Amino acid sequence: MVNPTTNTDFTFRAQKQLGELYAALDSGTGREVQQMLASLSPQSIAQLLESSPPHIRQVLWKLIDQDVEGEVLQELPDEVQSQILSTMDTKEMVTIMEGLNADDVADILQQLPERVMAEVLSAMSESDRKRVESVLAYDEETAGGLMDTEIVSVRPNLTLDVVLRYLRRHDQLPESTDNLFVVTRKDRFIGLLPLTKLLTTDPSVTVREVMVTDVDPIPADMPDDEVARLFTKYDWVTAPVVDEHKRLLGRITIDDVVDVIREDADHSLMSLAGLDEEEDTFATVARTAPRRAIWLGVNLLTALLASWVINLFQGTIDKVVALAVLMPIVASMGGVAGSQTLTVVIRGMALGQIGKSNLGWLLSRELASGALNAILWSTVLGAITALWFGDHRIAWIIIAAMVINLITAALAGAILPVTLRAMRIDPALAGGVALTTVTDVVGFMSFLGLATLYFA
Amino acid sequence: MVNPTTNTDFTFRAQKQLGELYAALDSGTGREVQQMLASLSPQSIAQLLESSPPHIRQVLWKLIDQDVEGEVLQELPDEVQSQILSTMDTKEMVTIMEGLNADDVADILQQLPERVMAEVLSAMSESDRKRVESVLAYDEETAGGLMDTEIVSVRPNLTLDVVLRYLRRHDQLPESTDNLFVVTRKDRFIGLLPLTKLLTTDPSVTVREVMVTDVDPIPADMPDDEVARLFTKYDWVTAPVVDEHKRLLGRITIDDVVDVIREDADHSLMSLAGLDEEEDTFATVARTAPRRAIWLGVNLLTALLASWVINLFQGTIDKVVALAVLMPIVASMGGVAGSQTLTVVIRGMALGQIGKSNLGWLLSRELASGALNAILWSTVLGAITALWFGDHRIAWIIIAAMVINLITAALAGAILPVTLRAMRIDPALAGGVALTTVTDVVGFMSFLGLATLYFA
Numbered sequence: 001m002v003n004p005t006t007n008t009d010f011t012f013r014a015q016k017q018l019g020e021l022y023a024a025l026d027s028g029t030g031r032e033v034q035q036m037l038a039s040l041s042p043q044s045i046a047q048l049l050e051s052s053p054p055h056i057r058q059v060l061w062k063l064i065d066q067d068v069e070g071e072v073l074q075e076l077p078d079e080v081q082s083q084i085l086s087t088m089d090t091k092e093m094v095t096i097m098e099g100l101n102a103d104d105v106a107d108i109l110q111q112l113p114e115r116v117m118a119e120v121l122s123a124m125s126e127s128d129r130k131r132v133e134s135v136l137a138y139d140e141e142t143a144g145g146l147m148d149t150e151i152v153s154v155r156p157n158l159t160l161d162v163v164l165r166y167l168r169r170h171d172q173l174p175e176s177t178d179n180l181f182v183v184t185r186k187d188r189f190i191g192l193l194p195l196t197k198l199l200t201t202d203p204s205v206t207v208r209e210v211m212v213t214d215v216d217p218i219p220a221d222m223p224d225d226e227v228a229r230l231f232t233k234y235d236w237v238t239a240p241v242v243d244e245h246k247r248l249l250g251r252i253t254i255d256d257v258v259d260v261i262r263e264d265a266d267h268s269l270m271s272l273a274g275l276d277e278e279e280d281t282f283a284t285v286a287r288t289a290p291r292r293a294i295w296l297g298v299n300l301l302t303a304l305l306a307s308w309v310i311n312l313f314q315g316t317i318d319k320v321v322a323l324a325v326l327m328p329i330v331a332s333m334g335g336v337a338g339s340q341t342l343t344v345v346i347r348g349m350a351l352g353q354i355g356k357s358n359l360g361w362l363l364s365r366e367l368a369s370g371a372l373n374a375i376l377w378s379t380v381l382g383a384i385t386a387l388w389f390g391d392h393r394i395a396w397i398i399i400a401a402m403v404i405n406l407i408t409a410a411l412a413g414a415i416l417p418v419t420l421r422a423m424r425i426d427p428a429l430a431g432g433v434a435l436t437t438v439t440d441v442v443g444f445m446s447f448l449g450l451a452t453l454y455f456a
Numbered sequence: 457m458v459n460p461t462t463n464t465d466f467t468f469r470a471q472k473q474l475g476e477l478y479a480a481l482d483s484g485t486g487r488e489v490q491q492m493l494a495s496l497s498p499q500s501i502a503q504l505l506e507s508s509p510p511h512i513r514q515v516l517w518k519l520i521d522q523d524v525e526g527e528v529l530q531e532l533p534d535e536v537q538s539q540i541l542s543t544m545d546t547k548e549m550v551t552i553m554e555g556l557n558a559d560d561v562a563d564i565l566q567q568l569p570e571r572v573m574a575e576v577l578s579a580m581s582e583s584d585r586k587r588v589e590s591v592l593a594y595d596e597e598t599a600g601g602l603m604d605t606e607i608v609s610v611r612p613n614l615t616l617d618v619v620l621r622y623l624r625r626h627d628q629l630p631e632s633t634d635n636l637f638v639v640t641r642k643d644r645f646i647g648l649l650p651l652t653k654l655l656t657t658d659p660s661v662t663v664r665e666v667m668v669t670d671v672d673p674i675p676a677d678m679p680d681d682e683v684a685r686l687f688t689k690y691d692w693v694t695a696p697v698v699d700e701h702k703r704l705l706g707r708i709t710i711d712d713v714v715d716v717i718r719e720d721a722d723h724s725l726m727s728l729a730g731l732d733e734e735e736d737t738f739a740t741v742a743r744t745a746p747r748r749a750i751w752l753g754v755n756l757l758t759a760l761l762a763s764w765v766i767n768l769f770q771g772t773i774d775k776v777v778a779l780a781v782l783m784p785i786v787a788s789m790g791g792v793a794g795s796q797t798l799t800v801v802i803r804g805m806a807l808g809q810i811g812k813s814n815l816g817w818l819l820s821r822e823l824a825s826g827a828l829n830a831i832l833w834s835t836v837l838g839a840i841t842a843l844w845f846g847d848h849r850i851a852w853i854i855i856a857a858m859v860i861n862l863i864t865a866a867l868a869g870a871i872l873p874v875t876l877r878a879m880r881i882d883p884a885l886a887g888g889v890a891l892t893t894v895t896d897v898v899g900f901m902s903f904l905g906l907a908t909l910y911f912a
Contacts, residue, residue, distance in 0.1 A: 014811070043690060050809055051808075053817040053818075167656055168656055172652065178693070195634075199620065199623045200623055200628055200629060231714075233499040235709075253691075254710050258687075258717060262717060265725075266803065268725050273798075274792075274796060275796060281803070281804035281809050282814070284821070285824045288821060289829060293832060293833075296789060296829055297833065299792040300833055300837065303784065303785040306788075307784060310780065310784070314781065317777055321780075322770075324766065325766045325767045326763055328763065328766070328896070329756070329759040329763055331784070333756060340729045340730060340731060340751065342729075343731060344737060348737035353506055353737050357471060358474065362737070365509075365738075365740070365744065369745040373745060373749050376749060377749070377752050380756070384760065
């Protein structure tokens with residue numbers, strides 16, 4: 001994500017803005033901060049809020065112009081939204097959400113306790129409530145939860161000329177409209193009318209003659225990551241969402257899909273460290289510490305397992321203390337090699353590339369690559385050991401143990417994520433811990449075990 | 457990235473297709489495979505190629521319908537492109553690239569050795585060559601390298617009616633056109649004319665009166681990750697690219713930006729394992745092994761450093777062998793805690809959230825969170841140690857060492873990436889190794905050092 005040679009500019013400007021803002025906050029007068037904020041776009045204000053610790057967020061929020069509060073709120077990540085909402089009453093919430101798209105309102109409402117959500121909904125105008133409820137009916141992580149209900153639809157029997165005149169009666173079209181949706185009298189989706197076609201075709205032609213029909217509309221219950229894959233695969237800007245009877249419900253726009261793509265892509269990175277992909281960078285200690293505690297607890301258990309293995313060989317270590325010095329190397333190299341395989345496989349799985357038909361090839365590639373590196377680096381380590389401790393026996397033992405552990409690492413790195421997925425356990429979350437448990441146990445066991453056989 | 461409960465469908469279908477394809481390949485007749493491929497979209501064919509080992513890619517490529525070869529090639533990741541190009545001669549390449557956008561052709565050409573690229577360029581028609589060369593003039597990772605040169609521009613003094621008639625003379629408009637670009641007679645960019653405005657405004661009005669002028673065009677030398685941030689921030693679908701004199705050069709479309717976003721997001725995940733974000737999942741052993749070797753070598757050095765530290769305390773371990781059993785726990789818990797902090801900071805930096813003005817707060821949050829967890833888990837570990845070895849002295853030593861190491865981990869996890877960035881070293885690539893070096897060294901040093909003070 002961070003590209004050290006290029007993103008300095010962006011970071012530099014964002015951070016400069018933040019620095020100026022904090023300086024203004026410190027100097028005391030809210031007026032100056034208010035003026036600064038008023039000169040910024042809602043997106044930039046959201047970026048400043050996201051980049052601030054919670055107590056500053058609260059102060060800043062109060063200084064934002066009321067007119068843009070809704071837009072700013074909508075740009076914020078879930079965790080920050082709920083933090084800010086927690087300080088508002090129902091009336092304020094309703095005011096803020098006026099003028100936002102139904103999908104954005106639904107997103108925000110889902111950060112609220114159920115009771116508050118019901119209150120806010122019942123305080124909204126009936127038409128707004130209906131639109132929002134049609135989105136809330138679907139899980140947040142499905143096409144229905146992503147869709148917005150502002151759509152322009154036309155009938156197939158109209159001529160383009162009529163469509164053009166119909167559009168001209170609108171003050172504006174929904175943002176990033178690239179297609180009109182063609183529907184039957186019963187609102188069933190039958191095709192798309194791209195604006196580019198509308199503009200380049202003879203106006204006397206009917207919609208039916210030019211509409212695009214080879215696009216499958218998205219069922220409202222499709223998971224959002226699958227929606228994202230379709231958008232990426234077919235380069236869509238917007239796409240229609242339908243219910244089980246093919247009735248048009250709304251549309252999904254690429255900007256919401258980009259958020260899904262970003263979160264999905266962050267998922268592996270964050271999960272491998274036991275974190276949530278939506279984790280707020282500036283969460284409070286009260287939120288951060290307990291989450292981290294669980295992960296550390298899990299890892300303590302696996303570390304204790306490794307210690308238990310070492311404990312089996314106390315006698316041998318007591319005889320040859322050099323073993324204690326060298327044993328972490330074998331375990332650590334296994335962990336590093338295994339993580340590489342694991343990362344490649346987890347990413348390949350996320351891209352939908354890996355399954356039964358090619359896992360065999362991948363496994364053999366990893367084994368071959370692992371074996372080559374095992375030979376290379378175990379030889380180097382063997383030579384170092386022989387020189388360092390002047391003991392050829394330990395050198396041979398560490399060579400054998402490292403070869404065993406690097407090959408185990410390749411096997412485990414490739415097989416663990418696939419097995420975990422088959423068991424419906426998230427490989428990105430559990431894969432890293434499972435892997436290091438294997439490479440630690442096998443690393444210590446092989447090195448100390450071989451040494452025990454030899455020196456016993 | 458992988459969401460185990462939802463992406464099974466997608467993976468299942470993709471993998472089923474792959475299974476059927478391989479079965480058809482095995483059964484021998486190319487005809488059947490050819491028919492299967494002919495029924496698929498270029499995007500789906502690209503997905504199948506991406507998900508296949510190199511030797512199968514070559515076979516499949518020969519069975520693809522010539523008409524879609526260009527589109528398929530363009531969808532493939534760089535590494536796979538260059539693999540497939542390596543089997544073609546200049547004439548084939550020129551034929552394949554006809555009909556592709558200038559930016560896609562430029563991307564493909566950049567996979568070729570310079571000599572071959574020059575050959576292909578000189579074999580292209582002059583107009584095509586010029587378009588491609590205007591993109592090639594810019595680095596692949598800048599706005600200029602991302603842009604495509606197919607644009608529709610209009611003059612400000614025209615009425616919308618004239619624009620509408622002008623558009624109707626086109627057979628089609630470039631894909632995902634959402635704005636026309638308004639330029640002066642000297643081709644300088646002055647504004648955008650959204651199609652949605654063109655369609656909803658009185659045709660007698662002039663372009664100048666309705667055009668959007670508060671959008672800054674993108675300078676051709678802007679880094680691609682910054683372009684991606686602008687698109688995400690302002691929900692753009694396309695954006696104009698200009699040279700240093702504000703002359704319109706081309707446009708960037710969201711589909712290319714999505715690829716940048718995906719790669720940027722993958723960067724941290726892959727770099728932390730010493731991998732390249734564009735790494736081909738099915739790269740050959742010959743490509744995989746050397747890349748991995750370098751990373752393993754770097755890690756061997758850091759592991760040796762840790763061993764050297766342990767070696768300093770040989771005498772103490774010789775006296776109290778339980779120390780050897782327990783020492784990996786202290787090091788490993790430090791590594792886990794540090795990775796969590798490191799991951800949060802690296803992601804925050806990639807999002808442009810972290811800088812001088814908030815690093816202090818973040819560091820104190822990490823220290824507080826680290827200290828709380830240190831107290832919790834070191835107490836647990838202390839109790840286990842006391843029970844296991846029946847030795848209160850070792851229990852107290854391990855408690856102290858773990859507190860020291862977890863606090864060090866929080867410090868290192870927060871400060872290392874920021875320091876590395878200031879030194880223009882990629883924190884995602886070097887951060888993980890640097891961190892475990894610190895937590896291993898401090899972990900072994902504090903535990904064995906305290907033990908030496910105590911037992912000496």
